[in-house]
Amino acid sequence: MSSLPNQTLRPLRAVSGVFLFLWIMVGAGFAQEPAAGSAPLHGPPSPFEPLPSEKPSSQLNASGKLGRIAREWRDDKLVWETGAGRSYALPVGEILLYEFLLNMFDRHFVEPMDDYKTNGDTIWKNLTDPHWVVDNDQFKVNQFLHPYGGSVYYGLARSSGLNFWESFLYSVGGSFVWEIAGETTNPSINDMIATPIGGTFLGEPFFRMASLLLEDSEGKPGFWRELGAAVISPPTGFNRLVFGDKFATIFPSHKPATFLRLQAGGTISSSSRNVSSAVEETGAVADFTFSYGLPGKPGYTYKRPFDYFDFHVTAVTANVLESINSRGLLIGTDYAYGESTRGIWGLYGNYDYISPQVFRVSNTALSLGTTWQTWLSDVVAVQGTALAGAGYGAAGSIEATGERDYHYGLTPHGLLSLRFMFGDRVMIDLTGREYYVSTALATEHGWENILRGDSSLTVRVYDRHGLAVRYNTSHRDANYPNISYKDQTVGMVSLMYVLLGDSGFGTVEWR
Incomplete structure (x- = not known):
């Protein structure tokens, strides 16, 4: 924090x-x-314009007036x-x-x-x-x-x-x-x-x-x-x-509780089905996560859109941008349940882009949901987010099937994310997402259902440095005519070096 x-x-x-x-x-x-x-x-005079006392106002040309206005505006x-x-x-x-x-x-x-x-x-x-x-x-x-x-x-x-x-x-x-x-x-x-x-x-x-x-x-x-x-x-x-x-004035953050994590390492394919031979089995991966406005900090409020947000991006050597996810609280408020739980709930804005080599999905959406933290014991806490909503999304296989190799449609989606913090030594992350590119407002007849799961185990070794093992899997089930790949799965395992922010695992303390 x-x-x-x-x-x-x-x-x-x-x-x-x-x-x-x-x-x-x-x-x-x-x-x-x-x-x-x-x-x-009254700002300092421009070196290119004479002072008012040096030139009569009747001789002040349009350029001088514009210069004076610009100086006043800047000041x-x-x-x-x-x-x-x-x-x-x-x-x-x-x-x-x-x-x-x-x-x-x-x-x-x-x-x-x-x-x-x-x-x-x-x-x-x-x-x-x-x-x-x-x-x-x-x-x-x-x-x-x-x-x-x-x-x-x-x-x-x-x-x-x-x-x-x-x-x-x-x-x-x-x-x-x-x-x-x-x-x-x-x-x-x-x-x-x-x-x-x-x-x-x-x-x-x-x-x-x-x-x-x-x-x-x-x-x-x-x-x-x-x-x-x-x-x-x-x-x-x-x-x-x-x-x-x-x-020069800096936007006031109101000192939110934050979580920052940088990861870098190597990745290897662990499982795949119905994928092309072009899939890279091994490579390098870098990952960045930042959470802003985590619930529970005394005195922090959620009056402005995105006073809470979570931002995540993953880059891999296979296709550069593997995923980018952003969600933030647009309109909502905080709540408390007993002494152990603090949270926020309301309307969220979501932007997702996921491209695990063999297929792609993206969605711009609104969701209803909640983000919270619960103390399970004196040293064990869980942070979570649960969302459900809909947006206008697109998905498709990497294999080209025409002029556009993906499909648009109304896209309901859901998310459940849990992070377990065991003191300041061990952290477990579990996140599941689902996107259904439906036939409503669709560009083609058919639908796609995409599931994405991410999990990681992080161990802090020294100060803000640690190691993590991560596994993610992505599955696509499509029902469109004239496509080669309708049922695809790809999974990856990564071993990563971890650099944490000053807030460590991001656990918020209010007790």
Whole structure:
């Protein structure tokens, strides 16, 4: 529950394209008048503009006025508690510039280039006579790259001082503009779900983790913390870099109880059925888990969306991104049961992407559920989460069966996760997930049912260092015509080095 060490947060997220993003966005300043009723602020004069006493007001040109407005806007520092200093205009300019330059890049370097050669005619057609479709982009493009792009839209608004719901609307707006003006193809229904909603459920954890890294320092964050925050949340790092003191105020975390675990090691296939010969039997694996706002800490409340969230990502040599899962409490409250149990319950937002080599599943969903901790004895505790809900998901085999090798549909899902902590020495994790890509709102006739199980045994050896044995299994049962693989199973065993955060196993003490 204490501070997050810098050395454990540096590898939080290997975000590709950070430096490209910063290059694209540098210089994207957008001036805004101070909010009505705000106190007049006086910043240092610009070296490029004479002081008012040096030049009569009648000779003050438009450039000078804009310079003065920009200086006053920059000096109107953000105050998170009141919202003073936030900007609604800045992220509009940033998002539009980002999309314009992204379109310029795509039309010269991404095939098919003609899909990005938009003009007034294509924009007008998509705006006035749109034919919304479910597109045929690759699974990883639709189900991961689009949500990550949505997290950029969201992050630009969030780091400009806007709240969760306001930033979500900016992500919706950015997604809509891209569908209409970023591509010549028909606008995509599935992108308008995965990009803004999935992007929000990714973007808020990115923003919170970056802010917590900046907050956990004495005085002004140093270079390495600023760099780490920019890697985790590039929009946050960009706004802090370009606008300096304007957005120097760090988002207040209210000191949540946290759990951090980094793992790295080797993996070997333990079982498989109906899989292609291309499956890699051995490889390397890296895994990161971060929980924020674990229930039970005295004085901590859940008034803001994602005051509790759990974020998890696994990378393997076989297919790079093996899984990424994010869930957070959108609306809810805490509860207590006797002296041994503390918990929260309410409406959760979920984003899941799972790709165990032979098939893939992804879901953007809402769920009802609870997260809790119970003391089973003086030294043994269990933390758990139980969720059930539905979203718009996609699944399919890796083997191509047509132009799109996966299927969309309304996707009910369930999750049960348990973590047993035996003092500060041994921890057992058990997590089960199920996704049913149904025939409702489906793109093809048929259904898929996917089960995913994860288990691990962790032993702390010394200080925050430990070893873990992990086993995960994934099973897919599909009922679609003209597909080669309908009943698939793959299991993997991993031996991993473990680095824990300062909170150890994350056990919350309130007794």
